[in-house]
Amino acid sequence: MSNQTNTIYGAISNQTAQLFLQTKLLICDIDGVFSDGRIYLGNNGEELKAFHTRDGFGIKAIINAGIQVAVITGRKSQIVENRMTSLGIQHIYQGQEDKTKAFKQLCQQLNLTAQQVAYIGDDVPDLTVMKQIGLAIAVADAHPLILNLADYTTRNKGGFGAVREACDIFLQTRGILEQAQGMSV
Structure with missing residues (x-):
């Protein structure tokens, strides 16, 4: 039996696939x-700011599949509020210098353990949360400290489909990638 799971983005370890699944x-x-x-x-x-439409499609697909989505960002922007709301994201935390506080509020509000949470980040302000959660995801062009911590690193750069890549793997590990994206099997 293989110790790897194949995804449309390449093979990942079974352990990492389990982190996506949980x-x-x-x-x-x-x-x-x-x-x-x-x-x-x-x-x-x-x-x-520019947002990639593929990332938006992926977010909508995982929300429809029952995975909750939140954003935690250090900056405040009406653009972010508008875009994330249009994607159906209900948990939007802006102006968060300490992202851990928002992370803990989310876990409590949604009755989740840290092991049931994934975080996709790119830079040092993301480290404190990424060290506490079940699945740490780094975008391809993340800071080296984030890359070294990550359980999974996307092939795509931030802003260029990295979020979609992670969403596709969430769906694929659940066996619903084609169904969730309206493709025939």
Whole structure:
């Protein structure tokens, strides 16, 4: 019997596949994960971010499959509020310098253990939560400290489909990837 599980993104260990399977809540950072980490500022103070539509499709698919999704970000932005709300994300924590507080509130509110939580991050502010949860996911272009901690590192960079990749693996480990995405088997 093989000690690896094949995914559409390549083989992962059975242990990592089990971590994806036990996840009931995915927490995402925003800058560097949902976006490429760059913030565009206009002359009049307006802020712009780019979000990949594939990531949005993946989030909607895992929510429909029964996996809760939350975002915890250090910055505050109406753009983030609008985009995450449009995806059906109900748990949006912005302006969180200490992400652990929001993480603990989520676990208590949703009656989950830390082992049932996955977190996808890219930089040092994500470390405190990523050290406490069941499945730590790093985007491909994450800071080395995040990459060294991760149980899984995406092939895609933040803002370029990394969230979708993780969502696909959540669905595939549950045996519902094709069904969840409306594809025929």
